[in-house]
Amino acid sequence: MAKVITITNGTGTSDIVNGSYNVTATVNGYDNASILPTSVDITEGTNTYAFTIGATGTLTLHVTEDGTSSGTPIIGATFVRTDATGNEYGSTITTNANGDAVFDNVPYDATNAPVIYYKQTASDGDHEFDNTVQNTTLTTDTATVEIQNALGAQRTINLTDANYSGLPVESGQLSLE
Amino acid sequence: MRKITIKFMGMGACPKCQAKVTIYNLNGQKIASGYTKCGIFVFCGKDKDFYKIVFTINGITNCRTIYANSNYYPIMYQSIIFSRRVTFLLTDQFYANLPINKGEMILWQK
Known part of the structure; x- marks a missing residue:
């Protein structure tokens, strides 16, 4: 007997009997044969089972x-x-x-x-x-x-003396990180 | 009037299992409701009337119809006792935890 689980945004739920199952998948765009794991044991006490599938x-x-x-x-x-x-x-x-x-x-x-x-x-x-x-x-x-990625716009950086308003600092370096 | 016992077969083996039960007559009127005790639900009904038994176990609702010409009715549903709501997660194998937007998984019982 097969149980189909619809997956939406990574999750699907189903009422299922405890037991051992083989697993297959149908996912558009993905390699269905890559589903892992390919079998699962549904057991008492465990209510969430995780699977992965790959694309190429x-x-x-x-x-x-x-x-x-x-x-x-x-x-x-x-x-x-x-x-x-x-x-x-x-x-x-x-x-x-x-x-x-x-x-x-x-x-x-x-x-x-x-x-x-x-x-x-x-x-x-x-x-x-x-x-x-x-x-x-x-x-x-x-x-x-x-x-x-366009070239960054050219910008002008001014450096003046903190205690003499407007007095330019003649030479030096600024690092912007 | 007749005292009618509904026995949910299999629940004795699962003492924590409990069914929510509602009894309706043919007119859709609720006659009784409650929970099973040790798998048993008892109600009083008119002799030789039809009753609809709606029961919910593990989130799954089912129903049976009985004709009240007996005091005892067993209800078999072994598979329902042991089926339960399970969540399945499907993510991308190469991009950890990236959820798969849409698809289906099929589980084939061995």
Whole structure:
């Protein structure tokens, strides 16, 4: 006898008899054969059972100064996967010398792909970036998203004497961290 | 009037199990309600009348209809006693705790 559990936002509930079960999954965009564990013992006293499932797609984030495939690459920009509300999951990825950062093992599907959320958490220190949650879907197993990190606006920093109003400090250094 | 005993079979083996029971007549009027004691619920009903017994065990509600021409009615439901509400969590294998938005899991009893 088979028991179907509908999963919504990571959770499903069911009335089920104690016993041993084999487990299969149907999740759009994911590798259904990767479900773990593949069997479970439902026993008295345990009311929550956790499973995982994996995907095989690759999402490349290509970061450049002008947001095009031929733009000046930004090295050291960081990103992390999130959910729709911005909660972070998994490790941070960082753009390489080509401006590429890669999320491996993301879901894809030709017609009904799950939404992938992510956000940028840093640029290289000289460029502006959008830190809001972004999203995309993959209809094939690999995809590239072009992202712009524009050059930071030029700003003027003034340093004057604290006790002689307006008197410029002739030379020195300021560090902004 | 007849004193009618409903015996929920299997509950004696599970002393902590208890059913919430409500009895209705054919007009939908509530005749009696309460909880079983040691798997037994007793109520008074008219002889040779039909009664609907609605019972809830472990959050699962079921019902039976009886014809009151006897003082004793066993109700068999062994599988209900041992089925219970269980939660299943499904997350991404490579992004720890990232919930899977939508899908299905199927459990096949061995």
